[in-house]
Amino acid sequence: MSRELLKGNVAIAEAALRAGMYAYFGYPITPQTELLEHLARRMPELGRVFLQAESEIAAINMVYGAACAGVRTMTSSSSPGISLMQEGLSYIAASDLPCVVVDVMRGGPGLGNILPSQGDYFQVTRSAGHGDYHPIVLAPASVQEAVDLTVLAFDLADQYRHLVILAADGLIGQMMEPAELPPMRDxxxxxxxxxxxxxxxRPPRRIASFYLQAEAEEAYNQKIQARLARIRQSEQRSVEYFTDDAQILVVGYGSAGRIALSAVQQLREQGLPVGLFRPITLYPFPEARLRALTAQAAAILVVEMNAGQMLEDVRLVVAERVPVHFYGRMGGAVPMPEEIVNALRQILQTEVLS
Amino acid sequence: MTDWLLEATTTHMETVYCMPQSLSAQPTHYCPGCTHGVAHRLLAEALDELNMRERAILVAPVGCAVFAYQYFEVDGCEAPHGRAPAMATGLKRVQPDKIVITYQGDGDLASIGAGEILHAAARNEPITVIFINNAIYGMTGGQMAPTTLTGQRTTSSPFGREGEPLRMSELLAVLPQTAYIVRRSLHTPAHIRKAKKAILTALKVQQAGLGFSMVELLSSCPTNWGLTPPEALEWIEKHMLPVFPVGDYKVSEAVKEL
Structure with a gap:
């Protein structure tokens, strides 16, 4: 295989079908529409199922139906569309069904705009609709990583019979860069x-999530919680840059993490002790590595394209052992590396050099 | 064992009535006088007669029939409120050789799921819809449904309903692409026999790949109508039939040739 110049949305779509996706249901919404358009052409070519649904609500319930039939299935959308899907996500979660949902996040709340954002962190990591549940959430920082994590998403979904969300932001969906696609799987x-x-x-099979007795519903919830504990134990993923001797640790994921890396590199060239911790799994949050890194850091800077959502997870892990600072841009604004450099310089002055 | 029964077992007798194979042997949770049980039995008999039990998949709604999948000896699942046609679409598209059936009440199909049923019909999705119309929300205790009659008192229209009920068979039948849309009633044996025939036709339509099929069944809800079971059946005749006439609203040319 070789590298090709690919748009993020198209790369995710192609990676999904190569990972064995048999049925896709979706609804147009910017900035993920190219994903749907690519599959509108490719899925019929392969004799597989593509259907444009009448709404995101219908799309996720079509995915629910296809998941009941036991095939690899996926939908994709962007923030307001993911809001609409919460009902179906909750039923899929409560039926122990595997499926993949791609969220190419845009600015919010409300209709917001079509610009890149990470404002869905709460929406995708905290639950799937109502009830106690967490999807597995993967956050790519490049087109290549989006491809790799799409394949991983299907494998994790099947392995745990669990909902997996690929949380890309509008930058990842819209940018073009070289990436290598995976081989076509049978x-x-x-x-x-x-x-x-x-x-x-064989006896009839039934897929449902209705338990009239509190004891039965609680016992089922305990099964979900036991699975989530296994997922937290085995699936925490992150990458680190210059963390060996970092006194100031930047924590950022997706595009914000990638931009933060530019800032960290600039300061390293000037000999300043900064490093980057980039979570790949937003759920399970990679708390074990972050806890270890916190032991050596004098301060932490969380960078996000939102008002500080992952910030809460970082604070839970750090537990006030070191100061946690935040730099964020909202509403589709993307931080420049220089903004992060400035934020880091301030922290260096007050927390490290003073 | 009495003598006459002993005698009967030694005489050759033809079975004329028995439990359908497609129906599960278990006590019902439906209220006395409710016609859900009749509708369940008709569907089970039809699945038996067409030898479809082993490839049928039933999508249950939210409402009184939320446990429908437990009453049938077929694969089943449970859709969110109103979303059964979308879920059935997913099930049918990935395995077109199966017989996919949704069973939905009026609140489920005509109110919260109005979008899903409209678009499933518009796509001529080859699924079969059993639509139970009893002009009220049963499970939540008798609130106004989109099919509640003008002036009908419910717990959420205590002064009588204003406006007109939605007539779903008529509404969906205007879509030229649909295959089979009929309304039947369950309030007398004669009507029940006609309902059975319609369910058989609807399933044959799906088997032949002719497209979207729906059988609307006028049903009773004695509990929430505040009537005895016999009064409820009379109420269908007197109040529902004039507003929801039984009849064939869409029988495509291909279906006529079946």
Whole structure:
């Protein structure tokens, strides 16, 4: 395989079908529409299912139906569309079904705008609609990482029978850069043992999430919580840059993390002891590594394209052992590396050099 | 064992009535006099007669029939309120050889799920919809439904409903691409026999790949109408039939040839 110049949305779409996605249902919304458009052409070419739904609500319920049939299935949208999908996500979560949802985040709240944002951190990490649940959430910082994490998303979804959200921001969806696509995988020849395929030669299977008795509902919730504990144990992912001797640690994910890396590199060239911790999994939050790095840091700077959402997870891990600062831009504004450099210089003066 | 029964078991007798294979043997949770049980039995009989049980998938709604999947010996699942046609679309598109059925009440289909049923019909999605119209929300205790009659008193229209009910069969039948849309009633044995025939036709439509099929069934809700079961059946005849006439609203040319 070789590298090609690819737009993020198209790369995610192509990676998904190569990872064995058999059915896609979606609804147009900027800045993710190229993803739907690519699949509108490619899925029928491969004899697979593509359908433009009448709404995001219908799209996620079509995904729910296809997931019940035991095939790899996906939808994609952007922030307001993900808001609409919360109902279906909750049912999928409560039915132990695997599926992948791509959120190419845009500015909010409300209709907001179509510019890059990370304002969905709460929406995607805290729950899937109502009830106690967390999707697995993956945050790419480049087109190549978006490709790799799309494949991983399908594998994790099947491994845990769990909802996986690829949380890309509008920058990742819209930018073009070189990336290598994965090889085309064969579709599985058999359906999983929960799939609704008709009760031929076996008892009927039922997929539902309705428990009238509190004890039964609580017991089911405990099963979800046990699975989440396994996920937290095994699936924390992050990358680190210049962290060996960093006294100031920047924490940022996705595009904000990538921009922060430019700032960190600039300051390193000037001999200043800064490093970057970039979470790949937003849920499970990579708390084990962050806790270890916190032991050596004098201060932490969280950088996000929102008002400070992951900031809460960082504070939970750091537990006031070191000062935690925040630099964020909102509403579709993207920080420049210089803004982060300035924020770091201020912290260096007050927390490290003083 | 009495003598006459002993005698009967030794005589050859033809079975004329039994539990359908597609129906689960378990006590019902529906109220006395409710016609959900009749509708369930008709669907189960139809699945048996067409030998579809082993490839049927039932999508249950939210409402009184929320447990519908438990009453059928077929694969089943549970849709969010109103979303059964979208879920059925996902199930059917990835396995077109299966028989996918939604079973929905009037609040589910005509109110919160009005968008999903309209677009499933507009796509001529080859699924079969069993639509139970009893002019009220049953599960939540008798609130106004989109099919509640003008002037009908419910817990949320205590002074009588203003405005007109939605007539879903008529509404969907204007879409030229649909295959089979009919309304039947469950208030007398004669009407029940006609309802059974319509369900058989709707399932055959799906089997033949002819497109969207829906059977609307006028049903009773004695509990929330505040009537006895016999009074409720009379109420269908007297009040519902004039507003919701039984009849064939859409039978495509291809369906006529079945």
């Amino acid at each position: 579709l599985p020849t058999e359906r999983p043992d929960y799939a609704l395929t008709g009760a031929k030669g």
